[in-house]
Amino acid sequence: MxxxxxxxxxxxxxxxxxxxxxxxxxxxTTIAQRADQLAAYVDLSLDEPQxxxxxxxxxxxxxxxxxxxxxxxxxxxxxxxxxxxxxxxxxxxxxxxxxxxxxxxxxxxxxxxxxxxxxxxxxxxxxxxxxxxxxxxxxxxxxxxxxxxxxxxxxxxxxxxxxxxxxxxxxxxxxxxxxxxxxxxxxxxxxxxxxxxxxxxxxxxxxxxxxxxxxxxxTAPAPAEPAAVPLLTETVRQIFGAGLSFASARSLVVNGDAARRLRDGVAKLDDAVRTIHRAMVGLDGVGAPEPADALRDWVNR
Incomplete structure (x- = not known):
């Protein structure tokens, strides 16, 4: 017990x-640590959503x-x-x-x-x-x-x-x-x-x-990261909201409903990437790479 x-x-x-x-x-945890965690969460939500x-x-x-x-x-x-x-x-x-x-x-x-x-x-x-x-x-x-x-x-x-x-x-x-x-x-x-x-x-x-x-x-936010905490928290929620596995995506897209679900998942993940982008810009004022819009292209091709 x-x-x-x-x-x-x-x-x-x-x-x-x-x-x-x-x-x-x-x-x-540092911003770098949280970025690493986000990457791990992305992998898990995509590969093992269940x-x-x-x-x-x-x-x-x-x-x-x-x-x-x-x-x-x-x-x-x-x-x-x-x-x-x-x-x-x-x-x-x-x-x-x-x-x-x-x-x-x-x-x-x-x-x-x-x-x-x-x-x-x-x-x-x-x-x-x-x-x-x-x-x-x-x-x-x-x-x-x-x-x-x-x-x-x-x-x-x-x-x-x-x-x-x-x-x-x-x-x-x-x-x-x-x-x-x-x-x-x-x-x-x-x-x-x-x-x-x-x-x-x-x-x-x-x-x-x-x-x-x-x-x-x-409470006042931590001085070194005024915008990052809520943005990164929302990013995690968006990533989990995707709920799809891209590992099995190729076999899903032959079905109309599955293709729709896949597109919806990609849209949420793209939004998550944009949120990360905004967080990074807010942290250091330096533009991060543009979000991976190629994900949508991959699904729609």
Whole structure:
């Protein structure tokens, strides 16, 4: 059974009760990172639209959780199912100490929980992911010298491989970290890691809402990216709205209804590309390449 660690969870949750916390500088994903994420999301929505839709359906259930204590076990259970693992944990970022606090776990004993109760450096997989606000994967913790201080704990817990994915809100603000663990060496398939990164964004939005994140109208946007955040968020939604696989497009266009659906999907993707273009222009004032109108030509030829 996935359980919350009530003491640490109450401590971190209370830290977010102060409205000033939400306006302080914190760890966020960069524009470059979000651009990379968008590219990965495009690939997923085109190549595996059903997997993406299933993921969206699963995260929609998270939003129905009555509070953070109910949401966190669901978030962790979903991540373990997605990654095919039987152990994992969630850490929330303590805004006062800028450290990760372990608040939810499944499958670990007291030694592991005590050892990783608070992480405030990059000498662990989760700490490495937090320092760059980006997903980190270690295929074998025994092969990486940086994790020497943790080897005994990992050995006792039966952990050989770890992936840690940031939980981020709509503004790219890191809310915490979700990690899953394997008892044998190995790197998860790239498809699963991309889905996990997407899951971290959806789950991060849910967690931020339960922690009391103010609406965008109540807070000033980050100075370095005044227009990019809402534009890129809308871009993601448009990409998911396409819902088609171009890998099978050639076999679909012989059917009139399928051809219409394909054209509609291409139009949405073209709009998404234009949105990215506007975001990039707004960021640095330099014109980005024109959108790929050739997509429409390909469909209509």
């Amino acid at each position: 996935v359980i919350n660690l009530s003491g640490p969870l109450e401590h971190v949750s209370a830290s977010y009760d102060d409205p000033a916390v939400w306006s302080r500088p914190t760890r966020t 997997a993406v839709q299933s993921l969206r359906d699963a995260t929609a259930e998270l939003r129905d959780a009555p509070g953070l204590t109910a949401a966190l076990p669901k978030v962790l259970a979903g991540a373990m199912s997605l990654m095919g693992t039987e152990v994992g944990n969630i850490q929330l970022l303590d805004p006062g100490r800028d450290s990760l606090v372990l608040v939810t776990q499944f499958g670990f004993g007291p030694e592991f929980l005590d050892h990783f109760a608070v992480v405030d450096d990059d000498r662990s997989v989760c700490g490495r992911a937090a320092s760059h606000c980006a997903q980190a994967v270690v295929a074998d913790v025994r092969d990486d010298p940086a994790f020497t201080p943790h080897r005994k704990v990992f050995r006792t817990a039966g952990v050989r491989a770890v992936q840690s994915t940031p939980l981020v809100d709509k503004a790219g603000r890191m809310m915490g970290m979700i990690s899953t663990h394997l008892p044998h060496p190995g790197r998860p398939p790239e498809r699963d890691l991309r889905l996990m990164a997407l899951y971290g964004q959806f789950a991060g939005e849910v967690i931020a809402r339960h922690l009391g994140a103010p609406s965008r109208s109540d």
